[in-house]
Amino acid sequence: MILTPYFYLQAIKLALSQIWANRRRSVLTSLGIIVGVASTTAVIAALTGLKANVLKEFESFGANRIFVFPDRPDNAPRNKYPREKIRIKPWEVKELQESCPSLRAITPVTEIGLTVASEERELDGISIVGIWPDWHEAENRRVIDGRVFNQIDERDQRQVCLLNQAAIDALRLPEEGVGSHILLGGRRFLVVGIVETVQARMFGMDGSTGEVFVPFSTALKLQPPEFFLRVVALARSAEVSEEARAEIQRTMRRIRGIQPGDPDTFQVEVIDRYIEQFKTMATGITAVAGGIVGISLLVGGIGIMNIMLVSVSERTREIGLRKAVGATPSAIMMQFLLEAVVLCLFGGLIGVLGGKVAAIGLTFIPGAPLKHADVPLWAVGVSFAFSAIVGVAFGFFPALKASRLDPIEALRHE
Amino acid sequence: MIRIEGLRKVYRVGEEKIHALRGVNLHIGDNEMVAVMGASGSGKSTLMNIIGCLDRPSDGTYFLDGQAVAKMSPNELALVRNEKIGFVFQSFELLARQTALENVELPLIYSREAGLTAAERTRRALEALERVHLTDRVTHRPNQLSGGQRQRVAIARAILNKPSILMADEPTGNLDSVTSHEIMEIFKGLHRDGQTVLVVTHENDIAAYCQRVVRLRDGHVLSDLSIAEDMAGRKAG
Ligand SMILES: Nc1ncnc2c1ncn2[C@@H]1O[C@H](COP(=O)(O)OP(=O)(O)OP(=O)(O)O)[C@@H](O)[C@H]1O
Numbered sequence: 001m002i003l004t005p006y007f008y009l010q011a012i013k014l015a016l017s018q019i020w021a022n023r024r025r026s027v028l029t030s031l032g033i034i035v036g037v038a039s040t041t042a043v044i045a046a047l048t049g050l051k052a053n054v055l056k057e058f059e060s061f062g063a064n065r066i067f068v069f070p071d072r073p074d075n076a077p078r079n080k081y082p083r084e085k086i087r088i089k090p091w092e093v094k095e096l097q098e099s100c101p102s103l104r105a106i107t108p109v110t111e112i113g114l115t116v117a118s119e120e121r122e123l124d125g126i127s128i129v130g131i132w133p134d135w136h137e138a139e140n141r142r143v144i145d146g147r148v149f150n151q152i153d154e155r156d157q158r159q160v161c162l163l164n165q166a167a168i169d170a171l172r173l174p175e176e177g178v179g180s181h182i183l184l185g186g187r188r189f190l191v192v193g194i195v196e197t198v199q200a201r202m203f204g205m206d207g208s209t210g211e212v213f214v215p216f217s218t219a220l221k222l223q224p225p226e227f228f229l230r231v232v233a234l235a236r237s238a239e240v241s242e243e244a245r246a247e248i249q250r251t252m253r254r255i256r257g258i259q260p261g262d263p264d265t266f267q268v269e270v271i272d273r274y275i276e277q278f279k280t281m282a283t284g285i286t287a288v289a290g291g292i293v294g295i296s297l298l299v300g301g302i303g304i305m306n307i308m309l310v311s312v313s314e315r316t317r318e319i320g321l322r323k324a325v326g327a328t329p330s331a332i333m334m335q336f337l338l339e340a341v342v343l344c345l346f347g348g349l350i351g352v353l354g355g356k357v358a359a360i361g362l363t364f365i366p367g368a369p370l371k372h373a374d375v376p377l378w379a380v381g382v383s384f385a386f387s388a389i390v391g392v393a394f395g396f397f398p399a400l401k402a403s404r405l406d407p408i409e410a411l412r413h414e
Numbered sequence: 415m416i417r418i419e420g421l422r423k424v425y426r427v428g429e430e431k432i433h434a435l436r437g438v439n440l441h442i443g444d445n446e447m448v449a450v451m452g453a454s455g456s457g458k459s460t461l462m463n464i465i466g467c468l469d470r471p472s473d474g475t476y477f478l479d480g481q482a483v484a485k486m487s488p489n490e491l492a493l494v495r496n497e498k499i500g501f502v503f504q505s506f507e508l509l510a511r512q513t514a515l516e517n518v519e520l521p522l523i524y525s526r527e528a529g530l531t532a533a534e535r536t537r538r539a540l541e542a543l544e545r546v547h548l549t550d551r552v553t554h555r556p557n558q559l560s561g562g563q564r565q566r567v568a569i570a571r572a573i574l575n576k577p578s579i580l581m582a583d584e585p586t587g588n589l590d591s592v593t594s595h596e597i598m599e600i601f602k603g604l605h606r607d608g609q610t611v612l613v614v615t616h617e618n619d620i621a622a623y624c625q626r627v628v629r630l631r632d633g634h635v636l637s638d639l640s641i642a643e644d645m646a647g648r649k650a651g
């Protein structure tokens with residue numbers, strides 16, 4: 001039995017007129033679906049906003065940046081992996097530079113704690129960082145005045161340094177800063193350049209902390225022999241950052257002679273990974289929200305089933321008549337299924353609108369990282385799809401009941 | 415057209431078996447107008463429902479236009495009801511929220527004819543309404559119509575698909591006598607235009623519009639006579 005397009009048109013018209021005729025009952029019935037869809041849409045909107053915020057922060061921090069740290073394998077005995085064995089040595093960084101084609105820039109970074117002094121002031125707690133010139137590219141922080149370190153600075157361990165604006169202010173250096181001298185641990189250093197202030201306000205860093213940079217080789221000279229060293233590198237692009245990570249890992253294992261099966265004695269972190277982790281977490285939350293929705297849709301669905309059963313029994317005579325003029329069981333079935341689906345979609349529509357309103361509300365919460373909260377299109381699609389599925393699933397039994405009614409008995413129904 | 419042989423219908427109520435029809439034989443030819451009469455409980459409605467393909471016999475054969483109806487599936491029966499049967503009920507059975515025109519168009523929703531345009535559907539419904547003399551009430555809803563007008567809408571709906579047989583189970587049962595005669599005039603007019611008509615009634619003056627009277631008693635055909643013979647028999651009996 002083929003149902004004609006005219007049948008579908010009439011069935012949908014009838015469904016809409018039924019909902020309209022019983023509008024209060026329809027709204028109350030679809031409340032479960034409305035609340036379920038509205039709350040998920042709102043949660044998804046909040047997550048979307050949060051994600052947009054976090055991704056933006058990560059991006060400003062540099063998604064293709066890679067860090068290498070010394071790392072003692074978990075639960076490994078201290079004597080098997082002594083500090084000396086796991087700490088990163090300068091020659092290892094040189095080796096990485098040679099062997100990792102996916103890297104655009106790589107620099108060792110070491111921090112030393114020495115007093116920093118000018119003629120005016122003497123300061124403690126300013127970090128002195130030893131770097132290669134590649135650092136500017138790896139950290140995306142340029143020299144805005146003066147020059148970067150050059151080969152000779154590095155080779156001759158020259159006593160030159162770069163400052164940021166905060167350090168210049170703290171040391172009360174003359175306006176331009178470049179050309180002044182400062183004392184690091186009592187040694188005279190020439191200020192050759194000014195490094196731009198850090199942009200990313202993440203991980204506790206901001207532009208108000210004073211920073212002093214010296215050539216890496218110079219830092220080694222100032223350093224006690226047991227020093228801590230990490231590596232900052234930049235992949236050629238975010239796309240190859242995972243490849244670059246693998247190259248670093250392979251090279252490090254090779255030069256450290258780590259046997260297959262033995263754990264790494266270092267750790268390679270790609271910012272990308274944090275993004276992935278965040279995305280995983282967001283997906284997890286979405287799944288939990290989905291579960292909650294599942295339950296509320298179940299409750300909503302039972303409401304729909306109930307009202308459809310009421311509708312079938314209220315309209316028993318009508319069903320009998322429709323059968324008498326030629327409606328097949330499948331036509332009756334389809335009509336009641338459509339009615340349940342339309343009712344659910346109507347609930348879904350109100351729910352999505354409610355979620356949208358909630359999302360707009362979220363963006364006005366002061367201080368919350370939800371400025372970008374919005375209902376994504378896929379969530380609207382999923383909401384409607386789920387509503388329709390609930391309609392079919394819970395409308396099925398009442399529709400089956402209607403389709404199986406005996407025409408004579410139905411027409412005799414009071 | 416209609417060929418019924420040895421038709422039986424047994425209802426089971428708990429342990430008890432009710433024999434509503436006990437072997438009915440009936441032939442109705444093209445363009446006949448037949449009245450079915452009999453005491454209450456004699457099986458008139460049961461017979462009508464089976465002829466109208468709303469119900470199935472327990473036993474016996476029923477051919478409608480040469481088709482063995484008793485062996486049909488529910489979907490095939492629905493199709494027969496849609497295309498070959500026009501059924502008029504005692505209590506009209508109109509959809510309260512729809513206009514007269516929409517009520518008349520109802521069978522088209524379930525029609526096999528997929529290609530009909532809205533204009534054609536309306537034209538056919540109006541044509542049917544014209545045949546029952548009700549073109550001035552097409553946008554009225556049932557509660558804005560009199561009983562006679564409602565029954566005329568129901569007749570228009572029944573003849574919309576040009577059925578092989580137009581059946582009516584006590585169509586005047588809910589109407590006063592003047593309106594009853596108006597309704598019977600409409601049936602008579604349709605019959606004159608070639609329609610086969612089968613009417614259940616309790617009243618002799620309603621049966622008088624027909625050419626032939628079939629009387630049932632206790633699930634049997636008691637008599638099957640022309641209207642003249644039936645009237646003569648009544649006077650004699
Ligand atoms: N669904 C049913 N279940 C059980 N018995 C039934 C059913 N339908 C009809 N009957 C019985 O079958 C017999 C015939 O009923 P039917 O309705 O055909 O009578 P009728 O001639 O139309 O009577 P009336 O003139 O009162 O309408 C009656 O005894 C009735 O009680």
Ligand SMILES: [Mg+2]
Binds near residue numbers: 458460583
């Ligand atoms: Mg009856």
